[in-house]
Amino acid sequence: MPNPQNETQQWNAQFYDTKHAFVFQYGEDVINLLNPQAGERILDLGAGTGHLAKKIAGYGCEVIGIDNSPEMVAKAQNAYPEIAFFQKSGADFWFAEPFDAVFSNATLHWIHTPEKVIECVYKALKPGGRFVAEFGGKGNVQRILVALAEALRAKGMNTDVHTNYFPSIGEYTPLLERSGFRVTFAAHFDRDTELDDPENGVIDWIQMFRGFALKELSETAKTEVFAQIKESLRSTNFHDGKWFADYKRLRFVAIKE
Template sequence: MTNISVPNHDWNTALYQDKHAFVWQYGEDLLKLLNPQSGEAILDLGCGTGQLTAKIAQAGAEVWGIDHAPEMIEKARNNYPHLHFDIADATNFQVEQPLDAVFSNAVLHWVKQADLAIASIYEALKPGGRFVAEFGGKGNVQAIVSALNSAITAMAIPEPQTRNPWYYPSIAEYATLLEKQGFEVIYAHLYPRPTVLADQEAGLANWIKMFAGTFFVGMSAEQQAQVIHQVEDTLRPTLYQQENWTADYRRIRIVAIKV
């Protein structure tokens, strides 16, 4: 693997594992689409703390996990010392031997240079190899993003849109990118997946701190707290029910074959 670190987000791995386990728990269902077989060579692209990598290994596949965040890889190695993990960038990674499959859960919405990631995935696969992924699709967390932008604008902090770290494509947009690189898209699905957040009242604030840190670049702790409080006030009528916050997730699932 090519070791490339692009640290553009500070990951709190304890908060990730303890309060955001839904990231990989929902991903377990995606493994049915992957259907890993014994002896297959599979890459878990954006493996996080390694839970789904371990699930793939349990099927008998030879699996590697890569993530651009050193703290995620360190935690994955601690969690699963018998598996192989590397620091690498989704837009520029290499493998020693062509793979049967590339699997990716809840990662590619962080990769704005989608064409570069797709090119790297294509090059890593054998002819006939499959790419199986799920990530945020068009409209994902739209209510949360809108509330964040509004709260930041209200504080006269300029250009909140430039702070958004995510890429949420439509099926047509992403399938077109795949086909341009030489993939055949055999399955694509965009669906709403409202996601209940842990820790009840603190759930939305925890989510924002975990995933939306780039919105707060240059702000004081007091300003950050003010923004989060305003976002909670804005979204409470729609996303807070029965003492739990629910994030307005929309996910895109893709299966594509290298032809």
């Protein structure tokens, strides 16, 4: 089966906004780490539907957003016409005018060529510019992915669902350093994340981020797979009447020397 966990994945921008708003809501904390200053020129790499780009612009910054998904770019541009959004790959972009900072939230784990991303970011920054990001780290959503894989195997399917790039600090920070960055902060931490729907939150997550694994299933088979997943995860990912995703995040600040 083709690997959809790259920048050709199709995104449902409306479903993303209505059922997965936690993605950009948690990103507001990364903006605090960015510490945007009035007058700065900042690139939002993987801008999605544009909400965080808008918040950064509210600090008096000039913000440009890029995303590889045309659906996301269209929704962002419609919502925030005062900000420029472009469809560009995070591993293959270039701007003539450099940036004071590159910001990225919940994007880098979708791109399997981290060296190319880092190279593009380095070239895009002014000397002394900063690269501030958060994305999935080693072990991210491991329980959900194991439960999904087991439920699919029960249907005779051996689909690879572990298809994101989830590195550890020890894997990722050397890539930054070899490219000329000085890493001034890095953290790999647990963050169980509440999902929107108290009944089907974990299923919504799977349909949004692992929908490719379900395409060959009949509706009846999907219902059975979903029931097995919920039963498997109830003791670990469901508490206080809510579903949680077992997130482990990697967050860093790197300075272009």
